[in-house]
Amino acid sequence: SYVLTQPPSVSVAPGQTARITCGGNNIGSKSVHWYQQKPGQAPVLVVYDDSDRPSGIPERFSGSNSGNTATLTISRVEAGDEADFYCQVWDSSSDHVVFGGGTKLTVL
Amino acid sequence: EVQLVESGGGLIQPGASLRLSCAASGFTVSSNYMSWVRQAPGKGLEWVSVIYSGGRTYYADSVKGRFTISRDNSKNTLYLQMNSLRAEDTAVYYCARALSRLSFDYWGQGTLVTVSS
Numbered sequence: 127s128y129v130l131t132q133p134p135s136v137s138v139a140p141g142q143t144a145r146i147t148c149g150g151n152n153i154g155s156k157s158v159h160w161y162q163q164k165p166g167q168a169p170v171l172v173v174y175d176d177s178d179r180p181s182g183i184p185e186r187f188s189g190s191n192s193g194n195t196a197t198l199t200i201s202r203v204e205a206g207d208e209a210d211f212y213c214q215v216w217d218s219s220s221d222h223v224v225f226g227g228g229t230k231l232t233v234l
Numbered sequence: 235e236v237q238l239v240e241s242g243g244g245l246i247q248p249g250a251s252l253r254l255s256c257a258a259s260g261f262t263v264s265s266n267y268m269s270w271v272r273q274a275p276g277k278g279l280e281w282v283s284v285i286y287s288g289g290r291t292y293y294a295d296s297v298k299g300r301f302t303i304s305r306d307n308s309k310n311t312l313y314l315q316m317n318s319l320r321a322e323d324t325a326v327y328y329c330a331r332a333l334s335r336l337s338f339d340y341w342g343q344g345t346l347v348t349v350s351s
Binding site: 127157159161163168169170171174175180210212214216221222223224225226227228 | 269271278279280281284292294295328333335336337338339341342343344
């Protein structure tokens, strides 16, 4: 089965740029989606299809995907961005949805 | 406005059955891909099942043969029938609407299922 690997944690100071990676075999050939989840809340889609943003999501959130790594980039990080972030793909070979293990973003 | 409201969770004994419901408004369930995603306490997201607009269904290996996803078009509601429940099925269960490449753009608030004796 397809596996997505994320770092357990990323820390960044306010105003700096956070980069959260998602590794998978030839992930560049798949569409990658990213979710933000704050404690006690449902996940929120922040990037879909590698780099598109749903309406209402700030431009500070961007995504890229190439080779074996997809990356969610959060520019000018704010205290309110602190949350767990998950990457996700659809594995067409198995018709299974796969989530990464999640990354806890801490704003110092 | 799109809304998803789950119900049916609770405390249930191992081996028992439970049916979760997800009432949708603001869009038509049968015209969309719909999915269930769960999250065990303190853990990450785990995909459970999907039903395509055409009716095809797929399941995670961990629930295949025990869980069944379905929908009632007249009620615009998604269901998850869970049989032979195990302690490891304890989680918050979310229903979600999926876009064409299976990104989930709308989520419900979740319903907690606790499997314990």
